[in-house]
Amino acid sequence: MDRGIKISLGMHAGLILAVILADSLTVPRPDRRPEVTEVALISTADFAALVEPRREQPAPSPEAPAAPEPETPPPPPPAAEDAPEPPPPPTQADEGTSDRPQAAVVDEAPPPPDASLRPVQRQAERVAPEAVPEPDPEVQTDRRDQAALVPDDAPADTPEEAAPEQEATAREAAATETVTEATDISETEAPRRTATAPEVSMRPVRRPERPPTPPVTETARAEPQPERPATQTRPEPEPAPEPDGPSASAIEDALLAALDSPDDAPAPSPRNANTRSGDLSQSDIDMLRLAVEDCWNVGRLSSEAMQVVVTIGFELTRDARPVAESIQLVEASGGSQPAQRAAFDVGRAAINECGRNGFGLPSEYYDQWKEVEITFNPARMSVR
Amino acid sequence: MTRIARRPFLGLMAGAFAAPSQLLAQSGPLRIEVTEGVIEPVPYAIPDFLAEGSGAGDYGARITRVIAANLSGTGLMREIPASAHVARISSFESPVQFADWRAINAQALITGAVQVSGQNLNVRFRLFDVSSGQQMGDGLQLDGRTDLWRRMAHRVSDQVYSRLTGESGYFDSRVVFIAESGSRENRRKQVAVMDQDGENVEFLTDGSALSFAPRFSPSGERVLFTSYETGFPRIYLMDLASRRRQVIGDQPGTMTFAPRFAPDGNSVIYSLSVGGTTDLYMLELDSGRRYQLTQTGAIDTAPSYSPNGNRVVFESDRQGTSQLYVMPAGGGSAERISHGQGRYSTPVWSPRGDLIAFTKSHAGRFHIGVMRTDGSNERLLTASFLDEGPTWAPNGRVIMFTREAAGGDPVLMSVDITGRNLRRIPTPGPASDPSWSPLMS
Numbered sequence: 096m097d098r099g100i101k102i103s104l105g106m107h108a109g110l111i112l113a114v115i116l117a118d119s120l121t122v123p124r125p126d127r128r129p130e131v132t133e134v135a136l137i138s139t140a141d142f143a144a145l146v147e148p149r150r151e152q153p154a155p156s157p158e159a160p161a162a163p164e165p166e167t168p169p170p171p172p173p174a175a176e177d178a179p180e181p182p183p184p185p186t187q188a189d190e191g192t193s194d195r196p197q198a199a200v201v202d203e204a205p206p207p208p209d210a211s212l213r214p215v216q217r218q219a220e221r222v223a224p225e226a227v228p229e230p231d232p233e234v235q236t237d238r239r240d241q242a243a244l245v246p247d248d249a250p251a252d253t254p255e256e257a258a259p260e261q262e263a264t265a266r267e268a269a270a271t272e273t274v275t276e277a278t279d280i281s282e283t284e285a286p287r288r289t290a291t292a293p294e295v296s297m298r299p300v301r302r303p304e305r306p307p308t309p310p311v312t313e314t315a316r317a318e319p320q321p322e323r324p325a326t327q328t329r330p331e332p333e334p335a336p337e338p339d340g341p342s343a344s345a346i347e348d349a350l351l352a353a354l355d356s357p358d359d360a361p362a363p364s365p366r367n368a369n370t371r372s373g374d375l376s377q378s379d380i381d382m383l384r385l386a387v388e389d390c391w392n393v394g395r396l397s398s399e400a401m402q403v404v405v406t407i408g409f410e411l412t413r414d415a416r417p418v419a420e421s422i423q424l425v426e427a428s429g430g431s432q433p434a435q436r437a438a439f440d441v442g443r444a445a446i447n448e449c450g451r452n453g454f455g456l457p458s459e460y461y462d463q464w465k466e467v468e469i470t471f472n473p474a475r476m477s478v479r
Numbered sequence: 480m481t482r483i484a485r486r487p488f489l490g491l492m493a494g495a496f497a498a499p500s501q502l503l504a505q506s507g508p509l510r511i512e513v514t515e516g517v518i519e520p521v522p523y524a525i526p527d528f529l530a531e532g533s534g535a536g537d538y539g540a541r542i543t544r545v546i547a548a549n550l551s552g553t554g555l556m557r558e559i560p561a562s563a564h565v566a567r568i569s570s571f572e573s574p575v576q577f578a579d580w581r582a583i584n585a586q587a588l589i590t591g592a593v594q595v596s597g598q599n600l601n602v603r604f605r606l607f608d609v610s611s612g613q614q615m616g617d618g619l620q621l622d623g624r625t626d627l628w629r630r631m632a633h634r635v636s637d638q639v640y641s642r643l644t645g646e647s648g649y650f651d652s653r654v655v656f657i658a659e660s661g662s663r664e665n666r667r668k669q670v671a672v673m674d675q676d677g678e679n680v681e682f683l684t685d686g687s688a689l690s691f692a693p694r695f696s697p698s699g700e701r702v703l704f705t706s707y708e709t710g711f712p713r714i715y716l717m718d719l720a721s722r723r724r725q726v727i728g729d730q731p732g733t734m735t736f737a738p739r740f741a742p743d744g745n746s747v748i749y750s751l752s753v754g755g756t757t758d759l760y761m762l763e764l765d766s767g768r769r770y771q772l773t774q775t776g777a778i779d780t781a782p783s784y785s786p787n788g789n790r791v792v793f794e795s796d797r798q799g800t801s802q803l804y805v806m807p808a809g810g811g812s813a814e815r816i817s818h819g820q821g822r823y824s825t826p827v828w829s830p831r832g833d834l835i836a837f838t839k840s841h842a843g844r845f846h847i848g849v850m851r852t853d854g855s856n857e858r859l860l861t862a863s864f865l866d867e868g869p870t871w872a873p874n875g876r877v878i879m880f881t882r883e884a885a886g887g888d889p890v891l892m893s894v895d896i897t898g899r900n901l902r903r904i905p906t907p908g909p910a911s912d913p914s915w916s917p918l919m920s
Contacts (some may be wrong), residue, residue, distance in 0.1 A: 128739045223520035246646050269517070275898025277846050375509070384511045391516030397646030397876070398833075398896075408508060419611050422579060430645070437645025440615065444586055445516070447610035452579070466508035470796035 189311050223269035224388065230265035266410055373462045383454050385467060390449035396437055403430040403438035405471040409446055417450040423470055442471040483915025514574065516881050520557035522642065523550065526568045527561070528591035528702065530603070535795070538628055541591045542602060545632035546589065548676065550639060553877075571603060577612040589639055600625045604635050606642055609817045616642050624709045629678060630919070637918070649872040650675060653916040654879065655693040655702050656683065656891060659909040670704050672719070675841070675872070675915070677905035685718060695916040696740045703727075703738040703747060712736045714749055716764075728762045737780045741808075742788040748772070750780040759793060759810075762864050772810035783827045783835075785852070792826040792835055792852075803837060805852065816854030824867050830917075831875035834896065838867040838880075847880050850894055860898040866887075870915045879904065881911040 221227075329406060379380065405428075410421040422443050425434040456464050525547050525610040528539035550556045566579035571592035580588050591604035603620040607613065619638055619899040621631050627753040630651060637648030658671040658680070670693045673679055683702065686692050693704040702717045712834035718723040721866045728735045728749055738749040746761045759779050775781040784791055785808075792805045798815065806813035817823040820878040821841025828835055832852070839859065841844045850857040864881040871881070878897060883889040888909035894901045904913075 103649060120577035219518060224515040224517075267519070270518075273518070273862050273899055274903055275858075275892075275896050277862040277898065289692045328490060378507070380511060383509075387511075387513050388515045389517065391513055392519055393516045394518035395521050395644050397644045403645075420832075421900075422611065433641070433888070434645040437643065437649075444608065444610045445513075448586070451610075468508045468510045469512070470512045472512060472514050473516065476516050476518070 218260075221267050221269040222271065222273055222394070224271065225269070226271045227266045227269040229268040234263050234265045235388060238345040250290070375457070375463045379456055379460075379464075383456060383464070383467070386449045386454055387445050389442065391445040392472050393441060396441060396473070397434060398428045400434035400437045401473045401476065403435050404428050404470065404472045404474075405435065405438045405442055406468055407439065407442045407446065408466065408468045411450075411456070411467060413458055413463055415450070415454040415458075415464070416452075417446050419447060422446060426470075438471065438473070442469065444473075467475075491601045492776070496751065499750065513918070516658075519577035520555060521552075521599065522557050522559050522584055522833060523587035524559045524564060524585040525550075525581055525589040526564060526608075527569065528593050529571055531571070531592050531594045532596075535593050536595065538595060538625070539599060542628060542632040542635070543591070543594060545629055546639070547634045549633065552676070552902065554650045554895055554902075555644065556587070558611065558761070559583055564615040575607055575612075577607070577609055581797035583884075587639075587643060591635070594615060598625050600628055600631060602631050602635060603795070604638075604795075606639050615752070629674065633674070633676075637787065647874045647918070649761075649874045649877060649915075649918065651918065651919045652873050653695075654870075654891075654904075654913050655695055655704075655916070656906070656913040657691055657693065657911045658887065658907065659911060670702070671832075671910075672702070675904075678864065680795070680907055683719075689749070691735060691912055693912065694914045695918060696741050697742055697744045699916040699919060701740075701744075703740065704878065705736045705738065714738045716747075727764070739783055741784050742786055744859060748782045748784065750782070754894070761808075762790070770810070772806070772908075773813070779804075782824050785797065786830055790852075792828055794824045794826060803835070803854070817853070817857075818854060819857055827869055829871050829875045830873055834875070836869035836871060836878050838869065847878060847894065849878075858898065860894050860896070861892070861901065866892075868912050870913050872915055873918045879913045879915060881913065883911075 387473060406426040408421075408423055408425045410418045412418060424435075424439050428440065429435075430438070491793055506613070514526060517587045525543055527543045530536065532540040534721045547558045548906075553557045564579075564860050565582050567833075568575075568578050568590050571590060575588065575590070575886045577588075577633045586609055587608040588609050589604060590607070591602060593603075594601040601620060601622050603618060605618040606615045606617050616638075616675050619635075621634055623631050633651040636650040640646075640648040640650070652675045653672055654675055655670065655672045658669045659666060660669075661667040667686040667687070668691060670683040672681050672683060673861055683693075684704075684706070687771045688706050690704050690706045694703060698808040700719055702719060704717070705714055706715055712734045713726050714728050715724045716727050726753070727747065728738070730751065730753075730919050732753065734752040735751070736750055738747050741761075745764055747764060749760055749762065749876050750757050751760050755797070756776050757780055758774055759777040759782050761770045761772055772782075772791070772910050773793075773795075775795070775797045777795050777798070779795045780803075782791050782793040789808055790805055791808050792803060795804050796802075796815070797804075801824050801866055802815055803826045804813040804815050804818040816835070816838070819841075821839050823839050824836050824837045826835050827837070829849075834849045835852055836847065836849050839848050845864065846859040847861045847866045847869050848857055849857040860878070861880070861882075863882055864885045865881075869878045869880045869883050871877075872893075878896060879891055879893045881889050889911040890911045891904040892901060892911050893904055904910075
């Protein structure tokens, strides 16, 4: 045996000996049995009783800085007599988060994506030019969306000034075309035909540059505006994010104009500001058309009646309500006589239904809209 | 184009004396065109028909419920429940307070009254357009036996439906179908007939032999069906009033099936299978003469006449897979009209003549669909594990068919030709193979 081998053997033996001695010298002699904690089975109700008081604890105040000195830990919740050791008090990092046991985390898991939000056309009882998502079931359906208005607690000066209470309403869910059972929704043009989901996620829009204030034209404000005490006394509002730039100021202007105008003098309508003086604006005409469209329900018509084009003439009162006795058939083409009669009935119902509260046309142009002829052409609806 | 009325000349005369500025401002009525609208059920109110006299009992309420079920069942109308009514109808003749009905957004109002004298029932009704406050059409009254009160309710429903939609109704009609019972291994299939709403079911065969494919005659008085009484399928013709039946078109050594009446009711078109091929034949019922219409060596079956009787649509596998073809009623060159993917079968010509309903199977799904008679504008209305055997309502607006879920029993369903209002037809048990009658006379 050469010398190298002897040295190697010696060093290996030394190493082994050192490991054995080190293990016996450094490790205390603990009880090698695994640590056992006694547990007790509790019912769901008991568990809820354990965690419920903690849920009701007020959330930590956001102003509270990081406590330099440890706060007194909250008293432990009442526990069953045979309950194991109470859980350790939450650490500072756990403040503000739920202290419920892990099992409760399941309840807090984010819900799966709502299938109703898939961007596809949905079956709906109503088909309308504009898709409308399913309204809140607790909100009354109506022909238009409107927020709930609750009168202020403060009594009004006069009973007449008290704003009537208004319930929130939402339009009935609608699709833009009939969706049958056989419609393969995977083949639909999802973004364009969305019925129940927004087309894109909402992003805060960049506030556009405020355009220079245009000079007030004669058309827009025919009379010099008097002093606006309300404007002077109104506190300067905090700059708030505006949804769409000019619209907010337009609304404000309209409100101010309405407030400043004397009761007996109708304020000039801003909608006519961009039209020739003395003409009914295109937006007013569109408003009338859209109002009638909203009530023109062709769902009951036969396929033959859906090929009938009828023109219906009628007169309007000064508050833009249709005179029922004046509604008459001016012209009808296509289909049999029963089909034409049904088509006329549907058109007449649309005029009456949506004109019941007036079409909101500007009374200063009454001469231009006191007589109306509407041609109802359902050709585009027959393919819905 | 019909010019019904024109603006009164008087307005022009008055305008001539108006100030020049006004003349410039007003150049006739404001004219707009509306091309977009909505499709939704029309809300209507139908208070219980008044029971006039002591003998009327609850006929008024029962008739009212049948009418409401019919109208609401179309999916085109929606009943406003009586609990929401503000006004009460105390007299059939008293004027209607339309404001009360507008307040609940009713667009149509149906009022009525019933009288009973012995076994005779008298029903009167009126239909109003609430928005205009006008009566729609003339009021009508019907007389009949008290045991026919449901039919009278259906006839009132047809009148209301027709006035509101501009097309004839389909409520006073019946459906012949196969009522199934027993286990799948020992299935019992009987020919049965019922009202279109599932009421008044009657069995036409005793179920001792399998029966299928019943078809109404154009008059609604007779029924064709196929039965395995002899072990081979044969076609039977039954008179509904007497329940007498006879075999037609039988030829020893052949199988005959898939019969359907010609629109005039004087002849029957059917399939005859012999030697592995199936061809179409036409049988004159009076003379018994038979004419072979196809001879291709393929399987030609499920024929259906166009309403005018000039053409026939049928299914054939002459080009490999089952497709739809149209040929002259007397036979001759057939034109393929189905060109989509999958297999097409059981075509039925619409009573209006404008559409053909069919069964389509594709990608493991069955569909009921419609297409124009030249095969264009194909639209699938349903989709399920198994949909088949469409039949048209007398007015061509609704289609009834058989639906079967995987491992389930067959049921009858109906759907509007727009694909809306898919609903199940109540039957006493499993049911299949419906055939709609014409409107009852």
